[in-house]
Amino acid sequence: MIEIKHLHKIFDDKAVLSDINTTFESGKTNLIIGQSGSGKTVLMKCIVGLLTPEKGEVLYDNRNLLDMNKHQIKDLRREIGMIFQSSALFDSLDVLQNVMLPLNMFSSKTYIEREKRAKFCLNRVKLSEAKDKFPGEISGGMQKRVAIARAIALNPKYLFCDEPNSGLDPKTSLVIDELIHGITEEYNTTTIINTHDMNSVIDIGDSIIFICKSHIEWSGNKDEVLHSKNKELNNFIFSSDILRKVKDLEFNKE
Amino acid sequence: MFLLNGLRTFGEYLILMKRVFGRPDRMRMSLKRYANEIAELGISSIGIVLLISLFIGAVITVQIKLNISNPLLPRWTVGYVTREIMLLEFSSSIMCLILAGKVGSNIASELGTMRVTQQIDALEIMGINSANFLILPKIAAMVTIIPILVTFSIFAGIIGAYCSCWFLHIMTAIDLEYGLQYEFAEWYVWSSFIKSLFFAFIIASVSAYYGYTVKGGSIDVGKASTDSVVSSSVLILFSDLVLTQLLMG
Numbered sequence: 001m002i003e004i005k006h007l008h009k010i011f012d013d014k015a016v017l018s019d020i021n022t023t024f025e026s027g028k029t030n031l032i033i034g035q036s037g038s039g040k041t042v043l044m045k046c047i048v049g050l051l052t053p054e055k056g057e058v059l060y061d062n063r064n065l066l067d068m069n070k071h072q073i074k075d076l077r078r079e080i081g082m083i084f085q086s087s088a089l090f091d092s093l094d095v096l097q098n099v100m101l102p103l104n105m106f107s108s109k110t111y112i113e114r115e116k117r118a119k120f121c122l123n124r125v126k127l128s129e130a131k132d133k134f135p136g137e138i139s140g141g142m143q144k145r146v147a148i149a150r151a152i153a154l155n156p157k158y159l160f161c162d163e164p165n166s167g168l169d170p171k172t173s174l175v176i177d178e179l180i181h182g183i184t185e186e187y188n189t190t191t192i193i194n195t196h197d198m199n200s201v202i203d204i205g206d207s208i209i210f211i212c213k214s215h216i217e218w219s220g221n222k223d224e225v226l227h228s229k230n231k232e233l234n235n236f237i238f239s240s241d242i243l244r245k246v247k248d249l250e251f252n253k254e
Numbered sequence: 255m256f257l258l259n260g261l262r263t264f265g266e267y268l269i270l271m272k273r274v275f276g277r278p279d280r281m282r283m284s285l286k287r288y289a290n291e292i293a294e295l296g297i298s299s300i301g302i303v304l305l306i307s308l309f310i311g312a313v314i315t316v317q318i319k320l321n322i323s324n325p326l327l328p329r330w331t332v333g334y335v336t337r338e339i340m341l342l343e344f345s346s347s348i349m350c351l352i353l354a355g356k357v358g359s360n361i362a363s364e365l366g367t368m369r370v371t372q373q374i375d376a377l378e379i380m381g382i383n384s385a386n387f388l389i390l391p392k393i394a395a396m397v398t399i400i401p402i403l404v405t406f407s408i409f410a411g412i413i414g415a416y417c418s419c420w421f422l423h424i425m426t427a428i429d430l431e432y433g434l435q436y437e438f439a440e441w442y443v444w445s446s447f448i449k450s451l452f453f454a455f456i457i458a459s460v461s462a463y464y465g466y467t468v469k470g471g472s473i474d475v476g477k478a479s480t481d482s483v484v485s486s487s488v489l490i491l492f493s494d495l496v497l498t499q500l501l502m503g
Contacts, residue, residue: 077379082376
């Protein structure tokens with residue numbers, strides 16, 4: 001479980017995040033939604049420690065990230081898996097080597113055991129056949145799946161996904177969503193996903209927070225999000241014609 | 255303002271170097287990367303070093319022969335001057351200036367691209383000291399391979415000088431050889447190696463700094479690559495002056 005308490009982040013005298021308070025529970029896919037530039041990525045970077053907030057607490061199972069020394073942060077990061085918007089695979093390594101990298105760095109297992117674990121992770125994301133290919137030789141969706149395999153290689157307790165569906169077609173996005181959701185339930189990870197993909201929100205949003213104008217405007221789950229009366233949230237969710245029409249149809253039915 | 259920016263850059267460079275020279279997370283992985291960097295940065299540069307040195311050696315010999323021909327000067331002067339130029343300046347300083355362009359821009363653009371595509375962030379999230387993991391093998395590889403490249407350059411330059419005798423017939427190879435051997439000081443070779451070690455460190459660390467600290471996109475990667483070559487070159491020239499004074503003065 002990750003708790004955020006009174007988190008503030010300021011860039012050049014402008015508050016990007018102000019007084020963020022929320023809890024991300026384990027075994028659930030926790031979604032952070034909001035418009036581009038609303039501060040979603042900044043919040044995620046503050047949670048993982050890539051940015052230091054001006055004020056507040058980030059508690060990983062009651063361990064405050066901001067009170068940790070260098071070595072404690074290093075240890076904590078071995079419990080974290082992260083999937084980046086750009087996949088962030090290493091171009092010079094093939095798919096198998098990319099997945100093996102965290103194992104090679106931190107696992108005390110033998111080479112054969114590490115390779116077996118990497119192959120298991122690739123199999124979990126259904127990419128065993130691409131193990132010898134380089135990132136430049138595979139599609140964007142496959143790159144995202146490799147990134148997922150790499151993120152789960154060390155059995156992380158916390159899984160972060162920064163816009164995992166960006167640049168993917170709706171069908172591939174669904175595959176990625178299902179994979180992340182499945183892994184979250186299977187390994188009981190605390191999963192936090194940054195997204196503005198409405199399919200993800202409706203499909204896998206066990207818990208959702210909506211960030212608007214640097215604060216949490218609304219929080220709830222996938223069942224509540226479409227029926228919320230919050231004006232800002234509705235403006236965000238129903239900004240597309242298709243979703244507006246779906247909503248109108250649903251209300252007409254009712 | 256300029257001074258303030260310079261001081262800030264130098265401070266950031268020192269902080270980065272402190273992270274670079276930490277203890278590697280996994281020595282075996284660092285050694286593997288070190289071997290790869292030797293191949294990528296050093297072995298791949300041998301061809302260009304040999305080519306440039308061969309031609310410059312030949313051209314220096316021709317130029318000196320044409321410009322200082324004088325009945326009062328002994329014929330071996332050409333060989334003597336060619337050797338001194340190759341040993342004292344060309345094979346160490348000028349060759350490193352050329353490598354600052356080839357290897358320096360390679361390092362800066364590689365690390366810059368890794369930064370903008372979040373590969374460096376990915377390493378940090380895994381708990382890996384990315385500066386140490388990525389930059390230390392490059393610095394170590396450059397410092398190892400540069401004296402070897404300098405040696406190749408000296409020999410290629412001398413072969414070039416011989417070629418100008420054999421193929422252009424500007425003088426006899428015997429006169430050239432006498433000049434090449436005349437009052438040979440072994441220390442000149444060592445001073446060339448010592449200077450090249452400093453230059454290798456400058457090329458690898460300065461380029462790595464510019465690449466590692468890129469902010470933005472592809473345009474900024476290109477700018478970082480250019481800045482790294484300019485800064486490395488200026489620092490090489492400045493340190494050449496200081497080192498020459500210290501080693502030869």
